Amino acid sequence: MATQDASLAADPMIGEESLGVTNGKIGMWTFLVMDAMTFAGLLAGYARLRWTPGSEWPLPIEAFGFTGIQLTALNTFILICSSVSMVHVLAEQMRGNMDRAKKWMLATIIGGLLFLGIQGFEWTHLILDMWPYLFDEGYEAAYSVNFAATFFILTGFHGLHVSVGVIYNVIIYLGLKSGKISKDDTSVVEIAGLYWHFVDLVWILVFTFVYLI
Template sequence: MATHQATEAAPNTGAESLGVTNGKIGMWTFLVMDAMTFAGFLAGYARLRWSPESGWPNPYTEFGVIGIQLTAFNTFVLICSSVSMVHVLSETIRGNMDRARKWMLATIIGGLIFVGIQGYEWTHLILDKWPYLVGGEGVDYNTNFASTFLSLTGFHGLHVSVGVIYNLIIYLGMKRGKIGKHNSSIIEIAGLYWHFVDLIWILVFTFVYLI
């Protein structure tokens, strides 16, 4: 009897023993480690850029005003998709799954637009500005700039692509009735990832395009 009572009095050691689902803890752990990786990329970028006699080109010279404006628009699209992700969770908690699916579809479209514009930008820069990267002719004074730019934005673009696939899987689960109000924490976890991707891009955009 004493053993039975002790068992009942023990704290819950199940999925929410800390008041937070294991899935959310796992996502936060992943995001912290991922943030360290991005911090390494940004630190490397800063080290190369502000080293003596680096010959670092002016962002306005490399991208042009139109290029920076296009990327600013792309940043706005990603921020809007983050806002729509908030509505996905909000409508799911309310049980309005039709509206939640529409907001999730808007989030996915926003991610696709972002990746598409970034692909267009890469194509323009590699073929027109940095042809030496693919064996063409050109002055390679900005090799460090090109390599760090492609590494940093490419790594982030990979995260956005994974996020789009992640959200698409959730959208299909919502459409089939497997994800809804009863397990809205799944959407909350996906939202953590998507907001993280949004925040990181704001930092990348500021460091690479504006400073």
């Protein structure tokens, strides 16, 4: 027993993996599975409200306008590109090209910030110009409060995830820049990448459900 304890003290990496998967990766996968169930519940609630008889649910083209859908499609493309750049971060880190890894991470962060900026612009436009019934109690035209509520909940909850992801990526970038994250610490970047790819995948589902169908 004493020999085993001495071995563990000499090599702190022993016991950090189970079946070849790091504890950090298992933790992130566990979180993502639970988070995916939350998004699935929100999307299911959206579908239930939308296809309830008499819901007076507007068509996306009526609610957002053609330009609004195009703008969100561009925003979706930006987020997908940031996911691609995250792949390059890990690839360059594994090759030992840390300068390139830092540049790709910076591109990922900028992509996330652009997404949030465009979403903020969209919210402002919808609230002030497109949906007057949100603040006008005397508005008499037919509208669906459930549509606005589910829209802001879904896109806002996802936007919160993007914000957390941007902060997460900034921390990784600072670690790469300072040298605290080296070419051997690929699991750190890989775990951050899992979160960012999840955020990207969920947005594709939200965009399809809310803006296209």
